[in-house]
Amino acid sequence: MGFDVAFLWSTFVKLGSAVPMTLGLFAASVSLGALFALGITYCRVSGGLLLSAFGRAYIFVFRGSPLLIQMFLIYYGLGQFPAVRHSLFWPVLRDPFSCAVLALAFCTAGYQAEIMRGGLQAVPAREIEAGRAAGMSGLLLFRRIIAPIAIRQALPAYSTEIILMVKSTALASLVTVWEVTGTAQRLISQTYRTMEVFLVATLIYLLINFIIVRLMSLVEYRLSPHLRERPVTASNGGRQGEVHG
Amino acid sequence: MSWIDLIGFGEQGRGGILLWATCMTLAVTAASLAVGAVLGAVIAAAKLSASRPARWLGDAYTTIFRGAPELLVIYLVYFGGSQAVTAVGKLLNYEGFLGLPSFLAGAVAVGLISGAYQAEVYRGAYQAVARGEIDAARSIGMGTLLRFRRILAPQILRFSLPGLGNVWQLSLKDSTLISVTGLAELMRTSQIAAGSTKQYFLFFVVGGALYLVLTTLSDRIFNFAERRVARSFRNSLGRR
Numbered sequence: 001m002g003f004d005v006a007f008l009w010s011t012f013v014k015l016g017s018a019v020p021m022t023l024g025l026f027a028a029s030v031s032l033g034a035l036f037a038l039g040i041t042y043c044r045v046s047g048g049l050l051l052s053a054f055g056r057a058y059i060f061v062f063r064g065s066p067l068l069i070q071m072f073l074i075y076y077g078l079g080q081f082p083a084v085r086h087s088l089f090w091p092v093l094r095d096p097f098s099c100a101v102l103a104l105a106f107c108t109a110g111y112q113a114e115i116m117r118g119g120l121q122a123v124p125a126r127e128i129e130a131g132r133a134a135g136m137s138g139l140l141l142f143r144r145i146i147a148p149i150a151i152r153q154a155l156p157a158y159s160t161e162i163i164l165m166v167k168s169t170a171l172a173s174l175v176t177v178w179e180v181t182g183t184a185q186r187l188i189s190q191t192y193r194t195m196e197v198f199l200v201a202t203l204i205y206l207l208i209n210f211i212i213v214r215l216m217s218l219v220e221y222r223l224s225p226h227l228r229e230r231p232v233t234a235s236n237g238g239r240q241g242e243v244h245g
Numbered sequence: 246m247s248w249i250d251l252i253g254f255g256e257q258g259r260g261g262i263l264l265w266a267t268c269m270t271l272a273v274t275a276a277s278l279a280v281g282a283v284l285g286a287v288i289a290a291a292k293l294s295a296s297r298p299a300r301w302l303g304d305a306y307t308t309i310f311r312g313a314p315e316l317l318v319i320y321l322v323y324f325g326g327s328q329a330v331t332a333v334g335k336l337l338n339y340e341g342f343l344g345l346p347s348f349l350a351g352a353v354a355v356g357l358i359s360g361a362y363q364a365e366v367y368r369g370a371y372q373a374v375a376r377g378e379i380d381a382a383r384s385i386g387m388g389t390l391l392r393f394r395r396i397l398a399p400q401i402l403r404f405s406l407p408g409l410g411n412v413w414q415l416s417l418k419d420s421t422l423i424s425v426t427g428l429a430e431l432m433r434t435s436q437i438a439a440g441s442t443k444q445y446f447l448f449f450v451v452g453g454a455l456y457l458v459l460t461t462l463s464d465r466i467f468n469f470a471e472r473r474v475a476r477s478f479r480n481s482l483g484r485r
Contacts, residue, residue, distance in 0.1 A: 064460040065453040066421040068432060073453065076439065077446035170314030174425070181317050194325035202313040209312055 004196070011187060011200045018183040019204060025097070025169040025179060026208075029104030030162050036109035041116040055113070062110030068171055071103035075175045100172035104165065111161050119154030120146065152223050159216040163209050180204055248447050251438075259438045259448070266434035267455050273351050273430055274420045278413060280356025285363025292368055303364065310361035315354075315419045322354035323347070323426045351423030351430075359416045366408030370401040403474045410467035414460055421456075431455055 043055035062070070078084050078093050092098045123146050131145040173182025184201040188194050254260040291303035310318065326345035334343045374397060382396045424433035435452030439445040 061453075061457065064457045066418040066432070066456055068421040068424075069435065069449055069453045069456060072436070072439075073446065073449040077449045080443070080445045167312075167314040170316045171422075173316065181314050181320075184317060185320050188320060188324050192324075192328060194321055194328060198313075198317060198321040198325070201317055202309055205314060205317075206308065206312045 007191075007193065008196055008200060011197055012204075014187060015180050015183055015197075015201055015204055018178060018180045019208070021177065022166070022169050022179040022208070025100060025104065025172050025177065026162075026166055028101045029108060029169070030165055032101065032105035033108035033112055033165075036105060037112035037116055040109060040113040041120070044113065044117055045120060059110045059113055062107050063114070067103065067107045067168055068174065070107055071100060071171055071175055074103045074106075075099040096172070096175045096177050100169075100175055100177050104168060104172070107168070108161065108165055111164075112158070115154050115157045115161060116150070118157065119150035119152075122153040123149045148223070152220075155216070155220050155223065159213065159220075162216075163212060166205065166208055166212065248444065251442060251444060251447065252451050259434075259442075262434055263431070263438070263451065263455065266429055266431045267459065269429060269434075270417070270420050270431040270459065273348060273423060273428065274355070274413070274416050276348070276352035277355035277359050277416050277420070278409075280352055281359030281363045281412070281416070284356065284360025285367055288360060288364035289367035289371065292364060293371060307361045307364055310358050315358055316422050316425070318358055319351070319354040319422050319425060322357065323350040326350055326353070347423070347426040347428035350426050351420070351428050355416050355419045355423065358419060359412055362412045362415065363405075363409070366405045366412060367401060369408065370404035371397070373404045374400045403477070406467070406471055406474055410463070410471070413463055413467070417456070417459060417463065 040055045040058055043051040044059075047055065074093070075096065084090065084093060092102075127145055127149065128141065131141045136144060169179055170181035172179055173185065176182075178186075180201055184197050187197045191197070250258055252258060252260050252263070288303045288306050291299040292307070294300060294303075323345060327343065327350075330343045330345055331341075334341070378396055378400075379392065382392045387395065420430060421432040423430060424436065427433065429437075431452055435448045439448035442448070
């Protein structure tokens with residue numbers, strides 16, 4: 001099998017034009033999902049019995065069932081009811097893009113909520129006590145003490161989750177949203193050059209993932225100045241590294 | 246007809262066919278786990294090997310099949326496989342399109358993905374085996390194969406159990422995507438039942454509930470297996 005550079009390039013251009021759709025799905029669903037996840041985490045952590053049961057049930061259902069069936073349930077399932085079709089939400093639920101975003105967001109919210117809860121649990125009780133002793137409470141305590149520690153703890157798992165979300169956007173093609181995978185499938189059935197199209201599409205996904213990984217590690221780096229060696233100044237003679245080993 | 250009749254086991258009910266489809270989902274996931282186990286072992290060996298090209302190939306494999314969307318891999322195997330089969334058919338003077346059986350295509354596609362994840366699981370498990378045990382085996386004169394069989398394999402299998410549980414859950418969910426090849430597994434069957442009765446909501450809820458049953462049960466089974474396996478570690482870990 002020789003390499004047909006012209007074909008590879010034209011495939012790359014065609015798939016590249018679908019990248020904004022993939023990125024749009026990704027950005028919308030991850031941010032909406034984060035919002036939902038905050039609510040669910042709140043339910044699980046500080047709610048009463050009923051709220052916490054809801055949070056638990058939500059996480060169980062959305063992590064335990066496949067994304068595709070959730071997406072079909074929202075796109076095909078809800079449209080079945082006349083009440084939904086005549087409601088305020090119909091313009092949203094009629095549109096494949098927004099249905100795909102909703103399904104992706106609901107699904108990732110279940111995973112993200114668990115990650116957030118893990119981050120919160122990792123905040124040492126001593127630090128919270130110290131904050132209280134210094135007179136902080138409520139939002140100030142959360143903003144200055146709890147959130148920074150929790151976010152730092154949760155960030156690695158969060159990066160993994162959003163990388164998985166990039167791949168999950170491919171399912172939107174099954175509800176007729178033409179993102180990269182859907183476009184690749186159409187190209188394959190037009191040209192029958194499966195291998196080449198697959199490799200180009202995979203390359204595009206790897207590039208997107210690579211950029212996201214780099215961005216996330218940049219954020220991680222910014223958020224953990226305390227783990228790095230102190231900048232060398234004249235007064236401490238640069239022996240900081242040896243002390244910490 | 247009430248909804249309870251639709252999902253029941255009566256003449257018009259889809260209960261029987263949905264249960265059959267659930268078994269099909271289990272079968273194709275199990276087949277993909279087996280395909281992935283073979284691939285995963287080979288790739289893990291490549292990634293751990295001393296040879297640079299082998300390590301490079303192993304890394305390329307896991308990067309591609311963990312980075313590409315699952316749906317894309319299924320298209321690759323299904324369309325690519327069918328093209329290959331058709332080409333072979335042409336050589337044998339058969340004109341016309343030959344499709345790859347959808348069960349085979351699905352098991353291989355999900356197996357390719359599962360192989361990439363299993364490779365990482367096995368690699369981690371290998372690295373968790375205490376070096377001292379390998380040195381001890383070597384010093385009493387065990388050869389490579391004997392060492393693998395007596396010292397490495399039993400421990401690798403135990404250490405990799407939790408990771409394999411995760412891979413199984415992932416594959417169970419990936420198996421829904423095999424529905425695009427037309428295999429009558431749970432996803433596809435729910436879709437057909439929904440379309441022919443126009444009860445989309447009902448059948449997707451029922452299908453989703455059956456998946457929940459599968460994931461919950463597998464979780465239980467893997468937890469049980471992990472506890473069983475942990476018994477053999479208790480002494481060594483407790484009385485260090």
